[in-house]
Amino acid sequence: MIAAYRPGTSIVHRLPAGAKIVGLAMAGTFLFFVANVASLVVCLLAVLALYPLAGLSLRDALATLRPLFVILVILVLAHAWLNGWEVASGSGLRLAALVLFAGIVTLTSSASAMMGAIETGLSPLGRLGVDVEKISLALSLALRFIPMIAAVGAEVREAQRARGLDTSLVALAVPLIVRTLKMGEEIADAIDARGFGTTRKDGPDRST
Amino acid sequence: MIRFSGVSHRFGEREVLTPFSLELAERRIAVIGANGSGKSTFARLINGLLMPSAGQVWVDDLDTKSNGKAVRGLVGFVFQNPDNQIVYPVVEEDIAFGLKNLKVEKGEIAGRVAASLARFGLSHLAKEQAHRLSGGEKQMLAIAGVTITQPRYIVFDEPTTLLDLRNKRLVARTIDRLDETAIVITHDLDLIADFDRVLVFEEGRIDFDGAPRDAIARYLELMA
Ligand SMILES: Nc1ncnc2c1ncn2[C@@H]1O[C@H](COP(=O)(O)OP(=O)(O)O)[C@@H](O)[C@H]1O
Ligand SMILES: [Mg+2]
Numbered sequence: 118m119i120a121a122y123r124p125g126t127s128i129v130h131r132l133p134a135g136a137k138i139v140g141l142a143m144a145g146t147f148l149f150f151v152a153n154v155a156s157l158v159v160c161l162l163a164v165l166a167l168y169p170l171a172g173l174s175l176r177d178a179l180a181t182l183r184p185l186f187v188i189l190v191i192l193v194l195a196h197a198w199l200n201g202w203e204v205a206s207g208s209g210l211r212l213a214a215l216v217l218f219a220g221i222v223t224l225t226s227s228a229s230a231m232m233g234a235i236e237t238g239l240s241p242l243g244r245l246g247v248d249v250e251k252i253s254l255a256l257s258l259a260l261r262f263i264p265m266i267a268a269v270g271a272e273v274r275e276a277q278r279a280r281g282l283d284t285s286l287v288a289l290a291v292p293l294i295v296r297t298l299k300m301g302e303e304i305a306d307a308i309d310a311r312g313f314g315t316t317r318k319d320g321p322d323r324s325t
Numbered sequence: 326m327i328r329f330s331g332v333s334h335r336f337g338e339r340e341v342l343t344p345f346s347l348e349l350a351e352r353r354i355a356v357i358g359a360n361g362s363g364k365s366t367f368a369r370l371i372n373g374l375l376m377p378s379a380g381q382v383w384v385d386d387l388d389t390k391s392n393g394k395a396v397r398g399l400v401g402f403v404f405q406n407p408d409n410q411i412v413y414p415v416v417e418e419d420i421a422f423g424l425k426n427l428k429v430e431k432g433e434i435a436g437r438v439a440a441s442l443a444r445f446g447l448s449h450l451a452k453e454q455a456h457r458l459s460g461g462e463k464q465m466l467a468i469a470g471v472t473i474t475q476p477r478y479i480v481f482d483e484p485t486t487l488l489d490l491r492n493k494r495l496v497a498r499t500i501d502r503l504d505e506t507a508i509v510i511t512h513d514l515d516l517i518a519d520f521d522r523v524l525v526f527e528e529g530r531i532d533f534d535g536a537p538r539d540a541i542a543r544y545l546e547l548m549a
Contacts, residue, residue, distance in 0.1 A: 227415075228414050228415065229414070229415050229418055254412070257412065257413050257414060257418075258412060260414040261411065261412060261413060261414045261455065261456070264454075264456045265408060265456055268456070300408075300409050303404060303406065303409035303410070304409050304410070304412065306369075306374050306402075306404070307402070307404055307409060307410035307412065308412060309374060309397070310372060310374060310397065310401070310402040310410075310471075311402075311410075311412075311422055311423045311426065311470065311471070311474075312394075312397050312398065312423055312426040312427060312474065313422075313426050314426070
């Protein structure tokens with residue numbers, strides 16, 4: 118669901134990532150207080166207008182919404198049934214606008230820029246004893262390994278298809294989890310070996 | 326110098342390295358032997374990723390047990406699968422990781438990363454996503470990420486096993502040119518022909534210790 122970065126030089130691209138993330142948080146808060154359907158339509162259109170401004174097409178906007186489509190439909194139908202059509206269309210519009218805004222942020226900011234911004238944003242928490250360095254490493258690892266785990270998943274599925282097995286969730290999950298755990302062990306060793314956390318105190322000595 | 330004195334290692338009940346003592350002072354040392362003979366365990370003892378069940382491992386007179394941090398600084402480690410040791414999504418960020426851990430200043434990091442990219446032929450990939458690199462490029466990135474902190478020793482655990490012939494040769498040439506002392510675990514016998522010393526592991530003990538030719542002969546005998 119994290120839209121991949123599209124490098125570019127538009128004004129939206131050039132905004133600092135931190136500003137865009139703060140903007141997203143503010144838009145989220147603001148949308149929460151807008152209840153009127155007409156105003157929400159205006160908000161949605163305003164967010165949509167950011168796409169061409171960032172050199173992106175409306176098709177990109179649709180692609181951002183697609184993974185959420187089912188959830189969106191369920192949300193709207195449930196609200197319609199429980200609270201009537203006005204509330205239903207309001208929450209549908211609100212969610213769509215928010216997702217589109219998030220899409221703009223991730224499409225126009227590189228992962229490293231976002232991470233840098235999050236790190237800077239979190240750094241005051243360092244004084245309160247929060248290990249900002251660890252949080253930032255965890256975020257980086259997630260970004261680094263999501264494509265890798267996806268690749269492993271594709272590989273496992275292919276191997277099973279080659280053996281004439283139907284793809285079942287269990288058949289996919291078991292080898293995937295086994296390989297991911299094995300991978301995790303080695304990654305932990307590599308992080309240790311490369312001196313993470315050693316300037317604070319001695320790294321974990323994992324004797325067996 | 327790396328020194329093992331009365332070292333053995335067990336995982337639970339199983340002794341995977343039987344007691345041995347050894348001094349390593351040569352510039353190029355290879356370790357060969359069957360799968361499961363204890364090579365990786367031996368390698369992990371050198372930089373304190375594992376602590377010996379008995380005995381001591383010394384790196385330049387630092388005991389790995391009491392000086393884990395200093396030892397990690399002295400000994401770099403390159404794993405078989407570079408995928409599992411590249412931790413940052415973007416090439417240049419990954420190279421910077423070791424320097425960030427040492428709290429090197431930002432400006433200095435940028436310069437040293439650029440130099441390292443150039444040294445390992447990765448400059449054109451600086452901003453690339455690490456998962457898009459080829460196997461050989463990933464292994465070069467792994468080596469760049471390890472050498473950047475200027476360790477004195479580098480342990481390679483089967484660095485060429487997953488590579489095609491061209492990339493095997495690229496990595497071999499790269500190891501050959503390193504200033505650092507290299508301890509290389511490998512199944513690639515071509516790689517070690519010019520090494521100063523070769524250890525042959527067999528079922529948890531050092532079966533042979535000597536020149537490449539004799540070591541390879543012994544290894545082939547064991548494999549037969
Ligand atoms: N973390 C572990 N826990 C239990 N046994 C292990 C562990 N790591 C390795 N072993 C066992 O120790 C033996 C030596 O392994 P290893 O040092 O990896 O050999 P090599 O690198 O020569 O293939 C093998 O039999 C292996 O199964
Ligand atoms: Mg091994």
